[in-house]
Amino acid sequence: MxxxxxxxxxxxxxxxxxxxxxxxxxxxxxxxxxxxxxxxxxxxxxxxxxxxxxxxxxxxxxxxxxxxxxxxxxxxxxxxxxxxxxxxxxxxxxxxxxxxxxxxxxxxxxxxxxxxxxxxxxxxxxxxxxxxxAAQTGKHLVLQIERENFIPLKNIKSDLFQISDFERFANIHNKAFPNTYYDAKTILNRINEQQELRILKDDKGNIQGYAYFEVAPEHGEASIEFIAVSPHFQNQGLGTILLKEVLTRIFMYESIDKIQLCVSNTNDSANHVYHQAGFYTKNQLLRYLYIR
The missing domain is CATH 3.40.630.30 (Gcn5-related N-acetyltransferase (GNAT))
Structure with a gap:
């Protein structure tokens, strides 16, 4: 042929x-x-x-x-x-x-x-x-949630990032995501009306965790880039709270009716948080590497 x-x-x-x-x-x-x-x-x-x-x-x-x-x-x-x-x-x-x-x-x-x-x-x-x-190097899940299947929160506990939060935020981010595609300074420089960094604090002002997400309402799209909880505040359900707050914020945009994200199938704790918030597995993907 x-x-x-x-x-x-x-x-x-x-x-x-x-x-x-x-x-x-x-x-x-x-x-x-x-x-x-x-x-x-x-x-x-x-x-x-x-x-x-x-x-x-x-x-x-x-x-x-x-x-x-x-x-x-x-x-x-x-x-x-x-x-x-x-x-x-x-x-x-x-x-x-x-x-x-x-x-x-x-x-x-x-x-x-x-x-x-x-x-x-x-x-x-x-x-x-x-x-x-080619060598298989991982397996990933594509998770999805639709607006119609999500109940938005009435009260948001997190606040928008302030420059005074940077050092403590950077410490959590760089430990949770070492060598990632956006370091703390990159996230700081990306913040705008459609790229939001939210900080969750306790009553004493200690940073418990953060979430960074980006929306493109003109395309009906959004991406949840990073969510992390400080090691001192883990196992308290704060990751789920942050995720639900982000989803509440994203679904305020009328043009966005669903959100997808891709996670490793080996990250059981993170995947549990996503499923707790209402995500379901849409696709399972295999990652391959070829070097010539």
């Missing part, structure tokens, strides 16, 4: 293709969203290389795009998150997937580390991981 591969030219068409497949667990890739608007925004922001070229390859037939693979590239670390392979055909899907995989590696020889995030129901992509000897 002869396969013609080309570089994607129209992100709008590609987003429609990815949206249609990624809502199906049998094709689902964890990095890729499920709404057209979310996927299109990610493509336009993250899938352009340093030379201005789109970092997505596609295979087309008479009906349009039938397969695709893309790289969200980090030049500094010579690594990439892989979107795909996505294949919408029953005719030699593994052959098409492998052809796309080898082709996109050839386009970017400087990239040595590749990360995959694949739904455990996506047997096609998982067979590719086996064929290329």
């Amino acid at each position: 002869e396969i013609s591969i080309s570089r994607a030219t129209d992100f709008a068409i590609l987003a429609q293709f990815l949206c249609g497949l990624n809502q199906n667990q049998n094709h689902h890739i964890g990095y890729c969203g499920e709404s057209y608007e979310e996927i299109l925004q990610s493509l336009e922001e993250d899938f352009i290389d340093k030379n201005g070229r789109k970092t997505f390859l596609i295979v087309e037939d008479l009906d349009g795009v039938m397969a695709a693979i893309g790289l969200d590239i980090d030049e500094e670390s010579a690594s990439a998150e892989v979107w795909g392979p996505f294949v919408k055909t029953d005719l030699n899907p593994q052959q098409i997937s492998m052809k796309l995989w080898h082709e996109i590696q050839g386009k970017y020889p400087s990239i040595h580390t590749f990360y995959f995030f694949i739904n455990e129901q996506n047997k096609g992509a998982l067979s590719i991981m086996k064929e290329i000897n």
Whole structure:
């Protein structure tokens, strides 16, 4: 079977293709969203290389795009998150997937580390991981909660972050999340009307915990980035309180009717807090690493 591969030219068409497949667990890739608007925004922001070229390859037939693979590239670390392979055909899907995989590696020889995030129901992509000897490095849960299934709190105990809280907040954050993608100073610099850091204190003014979340009401989206409780105040249900307060705040935005988050399936204490607040498991994802 002869396969013609080309570089994607129209992100709008590609987003429609990815949206249609990624809502199906049998094709689902964890990095890729499920709404057209979310996927299109990610493509336009993250899938352009340093030379201005789109970092997505596609295979087309008479009906349009039938397969695709893309790289969200980090030049500094010579690594990439892989979107795909996505294949919408029953005719030699593994052959098409492998052809796309080898082709996109050839386009970017400087990239040595590749990360995959694949739904455990996506047997096609998982067979590719086996064929290329990628290493499974973790299992994650995609949790979801809908507005209609959440009872908002009437009273909010936490307060907005004040600069006088920084040192104590940073101490809790950096111990709870060492070497994370946002350190305490980064969070401080990100705070605005739609990126909120809330601090929970006891009657003596001691910081018991904090929560940091971001909302994008124009896209109907929100992300809960960090929640942590000080070691001195754990096992008192404060994590659940903070989470419910964040959900109460987020669902004040009328455009946001559901929230998703991704957690490791090994973090039993955190997962218990999420389920206590009303989240349920929507997808289970397997993380893979390939180094050439």
